[in-house]
Amino acid sequence: MADTHGYSNTERHERLRRSARDLIDHGVPPRNHGGTLSVDALKLLYERASSPESAADALKLLHELQTYQVELDLLYEQLQANEQEISEELAHYRSLYEQAPAAYLIVANDGRIIEGNEAAGVLFGKPDTDLAGKPLWALLAPGQEKAMDTLLGNPEEQGVVNVPVELPDRRQVAVSSRPATAGDSILMILTEALTDPASS
Incomplete structure (x- = not known):
């Protein structure tokens, strides 16, 4: 199924993932619109990072979590922009109808x-x-x-x-x-x- 720009769900997800990785690679911290790791998840991540055998996996997992966080932030910003656009369009047509x-x-x-x-x-x-x-x-x-x-x-x-x-x-x-x-x-x-x- 394609969106309004002609992208399939897979293509849209890949574009989002590339954008998130690009932001992380350029040192942009996640904006974190409310999504945080639980204490248990942080503890598990710390334990894995403390062990030489699992440190590489922990870093890989941390990078993946950062990527997901940035993806979510990008989606959140897009949803906010869409909501603003829809609200303005609705107000415009409402004004046309009423007046x-x-x-x-x-x-x-x-x-x-x-x-x-x-x-x-x-x-x-x-x-x-x-x-x-x-x-x-x-x-x-x-x-x-x-x-x-x-x-x-x-x-x-x-x-x-x-x-x-x-x-x-x-x-x-x-x-x-x-x-x-x-x-x-x-x-x-x-x-x-x-x-x-x-x-x-």
């Missing part, structure tokens, strides 16, 4: 709103935090059952569905919906229809 000019809703398959952005709150005249848990049909004008059935549709089906709906104040809204990849919710974009000034 989008279009009204976004995430709706459960039973029609209850899971989450809405600021524009959705403005569209329905409610704070976006008040939308969660409300059934979508309760925010629409009466007689929208057919539109709701079409919007909710079959969660197993993929594809965008476009349906016009009416709000209680008679505003017309175009709704585009699509099942989420996991199939446990429906993503919706709601766009208020612009009224033609000549017709009013």
